[in-house]
Amino acid sequence: MKLDIDKIFDSFDKNNIFKDKTILQSNYSPSEIPHREEQIKQIASILAPVLRGEKTSNLFLYGKTGTGKTLAMRFVQEELYKRVKKDADFKLKIEYLNCKMKKVSDTEYRILAELVKKMGGDVPLTGLPTQAIYNKFIETIDSEKNLVVLILDEIDQTVKKISSDFLYSLVRLNSELSKSQICLVGISNDLRFLEELDPRVRSSLSEEEILFHPYNALQIQDILNQRAELAFKEGVLQEGVINKCAALAAKEHGDARRALDLLRVAGELAERDNSKKILLKYIDNANEKIEKDKILETISSEPKQFQLVLGSIIYLLEHQKNDLPVFTGEVYDFYQQLCLKNRLEILTQRRVGEIIQELDMLGIINVRVISKGRGGRMREIKMAISKEITNKAKEIIENSLNYV
Template sequence: MLTADLDDILDDVFERVTSSRIFKNRDVLLPDYLPNKLPHREEQIRKVASVLAQALKGYKPNNLFIYGLTGTGKTAVVKLVVKKLSEKAVEKGVKLKITFINTKRDDTPYRVLARMLEDIGIRVPPTGVATAELYSRFKKFLDKKGTLMILVLDEIDYHVKKYGDDLLYKLTRINEELQRSKVSLVGITNDVNFTSWLDPRVKSSLGEEELVFPPYTAEQLRDILKDRAEMAFVEGVLGEGVIELCAALAARENGDARKALDLLRISGEIAERSGSSKVTVEHVRRAWEQMEKDRVVEIVKSLPLHSKLILYSILLLTKGGKTTYTGEVYRKYKELTAELGIETLTLRRVGDLISELDMLGLISTEVVSRGRRGLTRVISLESDPEAIRKGLLVDPTVAEVAG
């Protein structure tokens, strides 16, 4: 009987999704989908194309550095331009190699160099070769080919913050060591202050041309969503105000088009799973709530251990909507570090980390007077407690003290 019930449940779920008339092509709302047109990025497309077009005449394009917040179309614009550039180079018989590397995925100097070598046809073992040797091989084999390479390094800020700018420095100087080939760099970063991390020599070499992508406005996001919605959804299933609400909510988050598209897609998925024939603003609100919880989990997972222990202390002390104070948090935190047998940070440093948690939006703090006892901070949770707990318990060390 239990098996039959389970079969009925699964059959119901599968039938509901497969017979859905919500989506006709859900994939066009995914982050890695590359459309043939990018509304409100015509100026940026023209700029990137004008810099890189020198390659079609056999010249090395200037290095290009692109800034902009997440979801402002940087990667999509570059991918679209280099795709068309590569096709045009084949038509014209120009020897051009374009390599695109996301340095957050290929997240070590070894992996970056390995990808560069693999893109020119040289297989590299997963480990066991010094990075200096990989770099030397890359120069040697690229020069043998006598080709022009455009090397796109996406999320380059992640790599430099983690490993320093040594590899980037070498790449900005590589043309001095090549005889028959040339390399142009395109760097893409979400951090508008990224160049403050760079050696001045790297900064001057990499930033021969610079381009800043502004955040999208709510009206621009609405146009983008309408464009994709026509491809993604069955005609007539989007209820009144759905696109407008998705655009307005994402505009509040620094004009993030990726978030707007995710929100629209998740809204459709919620409608589909509930058996609805339409996507409504209520589905959007539920999707937004789900995304916010997921965002909190990811932020908490990325915190350093001591910040997690402080946040866990606050979570324990604020159950049932209570508030707590810095002193109480510090006492609870000391108990946890003692239980784990690890070093306890000073009260001052813990105070700094509490401020950082406040800036991340995980907690809320307010300085209040306690009369003759001086000033203190009242602390409360700002984010969903279950999402915080879920993010914390991923860490085995926090899970140990949580029992």
């Protein structure tokens, strides 16, 4: 036994593939950012007045995931800091917070406490009332003449997790400050986020807007080539590997993160196989693995009601003869039993219908509407994921619920 393990470690020691894997990780900042010159220039020119101590318009960056929003904004943040004059009569503070981060931004209190801490104030560990933490936040900003640029990445999450009132309070902050001023930069992957906001909040948050459009396959190739050169040992990429990653990621929606993940995971699979090269087949394997991880991650992070509906579908389909589909009505009946068993509220049939639609949109199930004559319609459901992933999904649901 011992010997086998040694062999595994030895072969990893002789790692054939990577020169520096961190280059492919998402927190790595590349020295150049191809195909985002326009957006970077726009951000820089909108924010430039902060170097003279002037408040700028609020700025809103939006576009699908992996289109370089965070990267571009962090880059401009660094560049601004490089230009700060030591003898200025104000302090420039550019604070970045990702609103998706667990534990830091789950509640209004946590977000504000985190921002107070970042700006050098101290917050008691025990929870203050909301108004008191707001006062503390304002007091910290206003303790000296500060110009604060507050970057809230994945800002749509605050509305999901807290409420839109939080954003309403934020956009009104300046009226409560006397010495200092604050500019907001909101970043969102959700293109429709703004539309759903109160018009007053919307117009204030998006005084300036910059769209990050998806990359095309050629642009993704450039991004990948630049990273691959630093990340991999020479000659380990089979011809066509970069093109294939770029093509898959472009099909996804021009997501550079997905492309980099594909390349990294393919490298890991090649390494595990003791292969000297990253062959094209490893890209396919990596794609499957990422797809699978993404689905399982979604299933485990969704609320219990979602899991109840999916659990019902999986159970019913498993007990169908000849792989026949199930119908929404049957799912609803079974779902109600599961709710009782788990002492969870029973949602209306309409709401369960919406969850079924969501499962369909996520590519977990396939829903087909068939008409039954005289305007009657039924929805039939099948799984859209493989047997193997379905079994994993079932495990997740079993661990979180009293399943069947």
